[in-house]
Amino acid sequence: MFQGEITIGDVRMPVHVLNDGRRVIAQREMVGVLAPGVDSGGLQRYVSNIPKEVSSLDLVPNFVQFKVPATQFTSHGYKATFLVDICSTYLEAREKRLLKKNQLHLAKRSEIVLRACAKVGIEALIDATAWMSSKKNLRQSSRRLAFRHPGTSRIDRAGRR
Secondary structure, three states, X not given: OEEEEEXXXXXXXXXXXXXXXXEEEEXXXXXXXXXXXXXXXXXXXXXXXXOXXXXXXXXXXXXEEEEOOOOOOEEXXXXXXXXXXXXXXXXXXXXXXXXXXXXXXXXXXXHHHHXXXXXXXXXXXXXXXXXXXXXXXXXXXXXXXXXXXXXXXXXXXXXXX
């Protein structure tokens, strides 16, 4: 398992990549990014209070229990993409004017989270594309080298010089 830390808005939070490749955020951290200063792990409350007209979120398939490295503790968290789902749902509820006045701050925080994810996402997409392009170029270079014979000029696929 690998641990790292990300900053979203003004909140820094630990994140985890489990040995099976799942990206996970601890429940407490998810609540903290949605409601900074709230010292609670009750994500259920934030999800269940989203108006049902826009929410089909389900905590259960996104739940992950994992061991925190170098400690004796087991943590409860959720797949990282679930945070994006929650935020998207809050924004949809705000757009449809379904949020209560005391929930509007959650929509504002959701907007911050999604903008941060979008910035990182576009950079990651570009990096992945550039990496694939360089990998393709490397493969093509390797193929060109495979068609050279020592002491001769380049030979094409048909065996012509």
